[in-house]
Amino acid sequence: MSGPDFSKIPAVILAAGRGERMRSDFPKVAHEVLGVPLVRWVVRALQEAGFRRLLAVVGHGKEIVQKLLQGDCEFVDQGEPKGTGHAVLAVRPALGDYQGPLIVLNGDVPLVSPATLRALVVGLDKLSADAMVMTACVDPPTGYGRIVRNSQGRIERIVEEADAKMETMINEINGGAYGFRAPAIFEILSRVGPSAKGEYYLTDAVRLILEQGGRVEAARVSNPAEAWGVNARRDLVTVSNYLRWQLLEAHMRNGVTIVDPSSVYIEDGVSIGRDTIVYPYTVLQRGVTIGARCKVGPFARLRGNTTLADETEVGNFVEIKSSRLGRRSRAKHLTYLGDATLGEGVNIGAGTITANYDGHSKNPTMIEDEVQTGCHTVLIAPVRLGRGAKTGAGSVVLRGRDVPPGELVVGVPARAVRSKKAAKK
């Protein structure tokens, strides 16, 4: 049985809101969870589901949001923000005379799954529905619109929290993701009147559909997290904790020892090899790749674009950024490595710092196999330490003063010595 071609079906992302309760000068959907902005989580789920035509309705902080979504979305400027119904209507011109299903979802629902997004389309035909609504049973349902069903169990209306009386007891909530039919939805939306606050609500379109005898069906998710919406900073934490533990469990199942999972902060987009041990108080950011049988931490921070080959060791009070450490290399104490490429078997002495930033741009440091740096060495980039080179304690290797293979340099600035009298840790 062939399903719909999701790549042709428009997906509208509502990303224009201010998010009053965030108390922020930035748009709500730009706030991050595990290093990824909220709206990027939504885009990822849409792309995994096969949607390719993404339309983001922007407004508040639109420059920021557009920058986050550039290349993945078309943008529709809502102009004056007048509610979710108004936002969807603003998309109409961009769709021209498109006829067929479309989905609409809030940009602040980061945990929605690709399967649910597909179900919003598939359900329209399968259930002969005019609209599909993602719903979930959450506990407590406070803050969400409630799904009111009639005695036959059919959806009768959606009641906003603010308007709810007895309905506050209902725990099936509106998850903020919908399937509609175009152009019917636009015609309905054009008939929606303003609320007391002068806003046009998408849920009023659902009401109109029901009033005119249309059919609204639920795509009810079994995992309530899919429907979690982010409205306050506290909600960012709830979502983050949920995802973080899922990732931690996955790393452990893959054969990583995480000594105390509640004491590490590992973002999304981190790969860790088998039998690697991650010690407490370790931060691993997006874009970090760690090999097998490594030891990382405690008190280590690996930032983006960093790769550790197998059997490397990164110890305490060490920060590494945009660097590559070769097999069996070690940086164990009080070190900063940035834009550095290390070969195999390198030993970075305590207090070594790569001065990668010259006040204008970042420069690379090349450290070849078996190099040993002395304690408190500063390497001013761009610079290269040849294979087996050594630096004395407290030496400052100036930019461009490459150290030939096997040579020992000492001093401020560092100069070559013949006799190996300067010691290193």
Add this chain to the structure above:
Amino acid sequence: MSGPDFSKIPAVILAAGRGERMRSDFPKVAHEVLGVPLVRWVVRALQEAGFRRLLAVVGHGKEIVQKLLQGDCEFVDQGEPKGTGHAVLAVRPALGDYQGPLIVLNGDVPLVSPATLRALVVGLDKLSADAMVMTACVDPPTGYGRIVRNSQGRIERIVEEADAKMETMINEINGGAYGFRAPAIFEILSRVGPSAKGEYYLTDAVRLILEQGGRVEAARVSNPAEAWGVNARRDLVTVSNYLRWQLLEAHMRNGVTIVDPSSVYIEDGVSIGRDTIVYPYTVLQRGVTIGARCKVGPFARLRGNTTLADETEVGNFVEIKSSRLGRRSRAKHLTYLGDATLGEGVNIGAGTITANYDGHSKNPTMIEDEVQTGCHTVLIAPVRLGRGAKTGAGSVVLRGRDVPPGELVVGVPARAVRSKKAAKK
């Protein structure tokens, strides 16, 4: 309706106890929660409630306790410690012929609210009571005295945990805060006999009041935390966690992103501006003020008397103490700043240290706008770096050798260079 003038009503703080279960050489009430000694939390609640005449009964470790309370309390030395009843009786001489209400509370009840403290006074008249007792329903009630009520629901007696039999099932407990009438309470206390251990208990006064037909009423708190008493180190943690999460929630509501609230340690008395991001493994101590749109952490520690202006960045393995960072200044890696004043747009290189301590006293470091320090710079205070000055990697700027604006200094000790050949991170 005019209420009582709390500023005239004596409040007696019982702060003489050893706190056997703390296993400490220090008095119990001196142990800290979020950087504030237990007894200071009690004093703060009293002051917020409007009480101005505070009498602290001291005994064990009295020098320490008096130092903590100096300026806020009168002190009454209990001499030989003979129980809470004996302690209150010791206050009588200090009150002279005072007639009117007074309150008594344990110095180890840090979460008691100002409203409850006022209720202990107001209730005396309003309920025609001879004594008021703060009570709470806690689960489990283990360790606390229990409130026994008769079939009419009136307080009948207070049973100590040690004497409780069936009463251990009761979960309404004595919260250790009372309202009494003077001089009546002193006359009653003078009739209280010693316990088997030779101590005179305040709860026996309550018993005597009831026996002679007096009336004892409860100020029952709805938040059981108000009645939590600290008897062991474990209790310090319970109280601390409660307060810490309240403060964290408040920061988040105010528009601060706390990436992982369970992985930061923020004391009481910290202010953080809107859209500032606090990364994991960050310690913010009392007296820290952070502006808006800053980034702090991971692995940062800001100690007392530190101010970060808007848009500053403090990164990993950085400690800052008694310092001020101007707008857009940055200290991102492996740095110690103490007693330093930084202008705007300063860039502190990795491994920079202010040597603020000369073995005798602390000295200031002045760093003007747009200064850049090279990696592993040591600044020996007192010293000043003029606007736009730079230091080379590994340089040691000696005390008093101020660097003029725009100048570059390098070496150990640092000297001015004309050519800008020494590089910095």
Add this chain to the structure above:
Amino acid sequence: MSGPDFSKIPAVILAAGRGERMRSDFPKVAHEVLGVPLVRWVVRALQEAGFRRLLAVVGHGKEIVQKLLQGDCEFVDQGEPKGTGHAVLAVRPALGDYQGPLIVLNGDVPLVSPATLRALVVGLDKLSADAMVMTACVDPPTGYGRIVRNSQGRIERIVEEADAKMETMINEINGGAYGFRAPAIFEILSRVGPSAKGEYYLTDAVRLILEQGGRVEAARVSNPAEAWGVNARRDLVTVSNYLRWQLLEAHMRNGVTIVDPSSVYIEDGVSIGRDTIVYPYTVLQRGVTIGARCKVGPFARLRGNTTLADETEVGNFVEIKSSRLGRRSRAKHLTYLGDATLGEGVNIGAGTITANYDGHSKNPTMIEDEVQTGCHTVLIAPVRLGRGAKTGAGSVVLRGRDVPPGELVVGVPARAVRSKKAAKK
């Protein structure tokens, strides 16, 4: 009443398994909990119970396991791994004509108590049993073999999880520790047939004993943690959390202030004195001894073989390994001390590093009473700083260039100066 002589009773540790679900190249029992390999926890419990004749059945990764147990166990190589029954049978030759009780336990049950291990022996006689099985009621029982009892409450059989149908509802589980009688158990095991997978199960011996009218009794533990088996990395965390909190509670009861117990990582085998304060984000590893009234952390890591005398202070971003700090000594900022011995009243300046490793071996640093090191000092071991000596900021003291008492040295390399003009933090 005289009990059995446990020192003569063989205890068989099953330590040959691969532990497929660990996804590891290392044998399961070698994985660590709080710094101690799983199988060492089992050995410790056996030794505390009085057992002295320990036989470890090894197989997968046997070199690693033997190294962990060397000196405490005899080893029996299982050869091709063919199940737990096969493993126990492999022990027979080592026992010769031994007649009497023996116990068998999995090497992955780290929390089993000495009392339970003794009960497996004592119960054989006391209950006239042919076999004893450690059981526990755990919730959920998923993953464990279930204990099926008949209507009289007697053990009827043990059903493996994989074979369980209705039995999955039973929450009394097989804890993987047994008491048997030799040589009877070996005769029974020799009659056990292979499973569908070709393995010989010890639980089939239990079945045979029951079938031939023998008696199997339970040593049911009241603390289910005793029966927890480790099968996946996640289980290491469960066990570790359990033990860690037990240790934390014990430290607090002993009079240590642990400011936030959920934010410190303290291994087994750490001693901390009264009124010492441990700040958040502190790692204390096995073999650390801390005196009274010390302050440790935040962001401190003390590694093995380290002793802090009373009233020492170890601050942030400080790592100490195999060192001893005398009374009132302080190392408060960005420091690495390895293989160092400090006298009393020493002040280690921020950024001080002992270069204890010369690329081949570790060398000692001696720092006598009242020494003060300047910021960013490097001490290249072996070296000695005499009583009251001082180093200037950024100085590098070369190996063997001992600093006489009271002398000040500065520079790279450090040389003595007469005038005390170089400043220190």
